[in-house]
Amino acid sequence: EVQLVESGGGLVQPGGSLRLSCVASGLNFNGLTFSNYFMHWVRQAPGKGLVWVSRIFGDGSDTSFADSVKGRFTVSRDNAKNTVYLQMSSLRVEDTAVYFCVTGFPGYSLGYWGQGTLVTVSS
């Protein structure tokens, strides 16, 4: 069974920083391992829709970000630990959301989802 477990969410003041982690398990099947998967971060503000945030290649060699977080967020991964990270800085009130870690999937889509971790930016 594939499991993605996010952690690191919490309450932070505007302008602060936070690092989210996502540990994956159960991805070793069909000849694939964690390092074969793109990994994405998607967020959802309270009562709002899904917003794509970031993607990182399986080997970590390329990253991309939504315009709303570009220059403030970075993404990285440690394939030896089956873990992906989202480093968030210069946080704004509008970054308040549940952040989901998601695997990439064939056809430029999303596959397996974590349960999410809540980030609240407030003074």
Add this chain to the structure above:
Amino acid sequence: QTMVTQEPSFSVSPGGTVTLTCGLSSGSVSDTDFPSWYQQTPGQAPRTLIHSTKTRSSGVPARFSGSIVGNKAALTITGAQADDESDYYCMLYMGSGNWVFGGGTKLTVV
């Protein structure tokens, strides 16, 4: 900036058929946008239903199907059931390592 559009809400009777659409504020949706669909019930993480326009993810019932209809991607539910009452999101690949979700459709089965 191009936006992805979805109906805000839709209603279907139990056993009925409903088609939700996913369009672009400028232009047409095609297979090369790799449309995908996600289902989310309140308080839960989303679930992947469809990728690459029409390929169902493992375990997704056959009553869910994806297609291109006119200039939009479409998700059709044939024989809707009560537990299909959810929010449905489409997502398009916009190129250059960027993806965009639609605003979501709240489906009521009544």
